[in-house]
Amino acid sequence: MEAIRNYFSSLGEIGDDPDRIVKTLWGIGVNSTNRLSAMINLTAFSGPETFWRVFNQCWSDCDDTWDLQEDLLNTFWHFYYGDSSPHDFMSPEAKEFFSKLPDRITVYRGCDRSRAHATSWTTDLEIAKSFASGHRGIRLPDPVVMTAKVWKRDVITLIQDREESEVIIHPGSLRYLREVKVLGSQFAE
Template identity: 30%
Template structure:
């Protein structure tokens, strides 16, 4: 079994990935071709790259598996600032999912959510 370091993943991703292939490339590098040894490093990489990915609906099954594995070290999925923001949220929040009417009737929906209604509207009407 061949292992890859977090730094090697970052270097390769920064040179060769784009928003449409980033998630697939990350998963191939960390879970298929080679393996990242430390779940904490994987969680950090997933947290960092996920928010700059497009076409996540296509990869929704992979996304679920990746976050299920990374949840073993869920505190590493977020930056210090994001953890602080989460800690300061009220007990009850409204979240939005930007989707088409067609998607809303499907059994399997996408996996991205937002606190910003305008962001959800953008995805509902632009995609």
């Protein structure tokens, strides 16, 4: 982390330029496991438009974000209110997908059992199964697939760049949270 701080210090003022922030998030010393922390720090004094553009572009390249859930939720709160909505900065594909969602959405999360109450969910059960089975080489000690209902109005943003139908929500908006039944090593609804 010290190397990242030194690198950021050497950059000088990044300001409110989303392109420069995104470029920095793929710079020296930044990888998928520390990208979220760097993103939160680099956007801390930016405006909502900059934060949401950077978040929507970089979120799917962040791994192992569990320890930053509280920081992430505080950051969402900081940038959520204002003249614009996070939905304004979703990709065209995400906006189209979002427009077709029903008012009440079924979401899924593949994760370790201890990490079910989190911000990142999907509308695709198969994607959740892949995360529970060790997505991107990350093995889980106690894998589970969870499902819940969430109101469309409670969706903070939606990410479509990896075709994961990812829905970002506040964990407090989850309703009817339950585990998807496990059959052998397979998950079934």
